[in-house]
Amino acid sequence: MLRVENLSCNYKQIIALSDVSLHINRGEIVSLIGANGAGKTTLLRTISGLHNAKNGNIFFEGQDITKLESHDVAKLAITQIPEGRGLFSILSVEENLRLGAYLRADSDIEDDINKIYEKFPILKEKSHEYAGTLSGGQQQMVAVGRALMSRPKLLLLDEPSMGLAPIVVEEIFKAIKSLRDNGTTIFIVEQNAFLALSVTDRAYVLENGKIVMSGNSGELLKDEKVKEAYLGA
Amino acid sequence: MIELFGFLLSGVTVGFVYALVGIGFTVIYNSSGIINFSQGEFVMAGGMSTVFLLKAGLPLGVSFILAILITSMIGIVLYKLIAFSKNSSQISLIILTLGFAIFLRGLAEVVFDKELHTMPSFVGDGAFDMFGTVLTYQSILIMVVSIVIVVALYFFFKKTKTGQAMMAASINVDAAKLMGINIKKILMINFALSAAIASIGGVLLTPITSTNYEVGIMLGLKGFAAAIIGGLGSPFGAVAGGLVLGILESLIAGYVSSEYKDAVAFVALLAILFFMPGGIFGNTKAQRV
Numbered sequence: 001m002l003r004v005e006n007l008s009c010n011y012k013q014i015i016a017l018s019d020v021s022l023h024i025n026r027g028e029i030v031s032l033i034g035a036n037g038a039g040k041t042t043l044l045r046t047i048s049g050l051h052n053a054k055n056g057n058i059f060f061e062g063q064d065i066t067k068l069e070s071h072d073v074a075k076l077a078i079t080q081i082p083e084g085r086g087l088f089s090i091l092s093v094e095e096n097l098r099l100g101a102y103l104r105a106d107s108d109i110e111d112d113i114n115k116i117y118e119k120f121p122i123l124k125e126k127s128h129e130y131a132g133t134l135s136g137g138q139q140q141m142v143a144v145g146r147a148l149m150s151r152p153k154l155l156l157l158d159e160p161s162m163g164l165a166p167i168v169v170e171e172i173f174k175a176i177k178s179l180r181d182n183g184t185t186i187f188i189v190e191q192n193a194f195l196a197l198s199v200t201d202r203a204y205v206l207e208n209g210k211i212v213m214s215g216n217s218g219e220l221l222k223d224e225k226v227k228e229a230y231l232g233a
Numbered sequence: 234m235i236e237l238f239g240f241l242l243s244g245v246t247v248g249f250v251y252a253l254v255g256i257g258f259t260v261i262y263n264s265s266g267i268i269n270f271s272q273g274e275f276v277m278a279g280g281m282s283t284v285f286l287l288k289a290g291l292p293l294g295v296s297f298i299l300a301i302l303i304t305s306m307i308g309i310v311l312y313k314l315i316a317f318s319k320n321s322s323q324i325s326l327i328i329l330t331l332g333f334a335i336f337l338r339g340l341a342e343v344v345f346d347k348e349l350h351t352m353p354s355f356v357g358d359g360a361f362d363m364f365g366t367v368l369t370y371q372s373i374l375i376m377v378v379s380i381v382i383v384v385a386l387y388f389f390f391k392k393t394k395t396g397q398a399m400m401a402a403s404i405n406v407d408a409a410k411l412m413g414i415n416i417k418k419i420l421m422i423n424f425a426l427s428a429a430i431a432s433i434g435g436v437l438l439t440p441i442t443s444t445n446y447e448v449g450i451m452l453g454l455k456g457f458a459a460a461i462i463g464g465l466g467s468p469f470g471a472v473a474g475g476l477v478l479g480i481l482e483s484l485i486a487g488y489v490s491s492e493y494k495d496a497v498a499f500v501a502l503l504a505i506l507f508f509m510p511g512g513i514f515g516n517t518k519a520q521r522v
Contacts, residue, residue: 074413086408
């Protein structure tokens with residue numbers, strides 16, 4: 001579904017990604033793990049068209065999307081929950097959800113909002129409050145809900161666990177898994193390697209802008225090098 | 234007491250025009266981070282175009298609407314210039330707007346002339362007698378139109394998809410792009426909208442204060458002061474800022490001397506920046522990183 005080929009990117013004159021290749025199949029849940037500054041966010045931003053690639057190509061369903069602008073990437077139903085959630089803090093929860101459906105013109109938007117409220121009942125209670133006043137976990141729910149409102153084919157998540165209490169992280173990841181069960185393809189970028197490897201099918205390891213390892217998540221979880229570098233064992 | 238009431242009325246009238254100019258500053262600043270110093274020239278373009286279209290024999294309503302359209306087009310031209318130099322720093326872009334303002338002034342001098350122009354009031358020269366002081370029909374028109382614009386803007390930002398997209402883009406531009414919002418289109422609408430609102434202010438004010446090619450300098454700075462007083466974040470803060478400024482000016486001109494009138498805006502501007510940098514409502518806009 002998504003194919004990244006020999007992608008290189010600079011971030012402020014520094015090489016952020018060099019010769020990165022990876023692929024994600026339809027219906028898969030794949031993660032990219034790596035330390036802070038490894039280039040994970042740059043990769044997601046480049047896929048979404050927020051950052052320019054220097055070399056290489058990105059294909060989505062066979063179409064070359066490397067040079068597309070971000071709003072055209074969004075039209076292909078590639079949805080990203082950016083680092084730090086990217087909520088519209090001084091808009092209400094419901095306004096945030098509606099903006100998730102910005103590109104839609106169908107009549108199911110109201111239904112979908114109600115489905116989000118069923119999934120996260122607390123959001124219904126807070127639907128008219130500013131998104132910026134919610135707790136971190138609730139904000140992450142708004143971010144997930146807003147992303148779902150776009151009916152994504154491919155969902156990109158940048159550090160969904162960042163800044164959240166472990167119990168909230170568990171809830172968020174449960175929601176993410178249920179999305180996959182509904183057929184959404186998911187690509188998660190995470191610093192928390194243990195968490196990422198335990199919920200995904202496959203994973204890539206990014207180090208200093210290069211893919212250094214890849215494989216089945218379960219196997220990576222047992223790999224000595226991964227254990228040493230990322231699992232603190 | 235009657236005197237005071239009269240000063241307040243004329244202060245509110247001109248204050249609404251400052252507010253309209255100030256709204257333009259905040260709308261563009263919110264979406265692009267740029268202070269547009271051509272804002273005053275948009276006011277001038279609105280007033281001068283209407284005067285000359287009237288002279289060419291067009292009816293008032295048609296001239297008014299054409300003037301707004303012309304000014305909106307000028308706003309879009311400015312946006313195109315800014316978009317063209319997209320890799321420049323914000324300071325360079327702000328200087329670009331200053332240069333554009335000087336260009337517009339020069340253009341107005343060549344296309345029109347250097348004379349002072351006025352035009353008849355839209356609603357006749359009549360006035361109400363209000364507790365011993367007069368309230369002209371034109372003043373009432375300015376207040377009503379300004380209030381209608383502010384209310385319409387509120388509903389536009391709150392209830393329409395484009396308005397919400399504009400809000401989203403001003404809060405978090407990258408997240409807005411990820412929602413599929415075409416940021417370039419939104420910015421262009423912002424520039425056109427700011428120009429349109431400023432030009433309406435320019436047309437409404439012309440029967441009261443007259444206009445010429447350089448009237449935009451002072452009106453632009455007053456509008457800027459209104460936006461800063463209101464906290465440079467919310468269009469509605471700019472409305473409050475404009476009213477405060479208009480009333481202060483009118484009181485100083487009435488009770489002290491009209492020579493100090495223009496100083497009020499700048500003293501108020503400095504005082505706000507020194508003592509209340511977040512504006513009279515104390516909002517501080519988070520830095521976008």
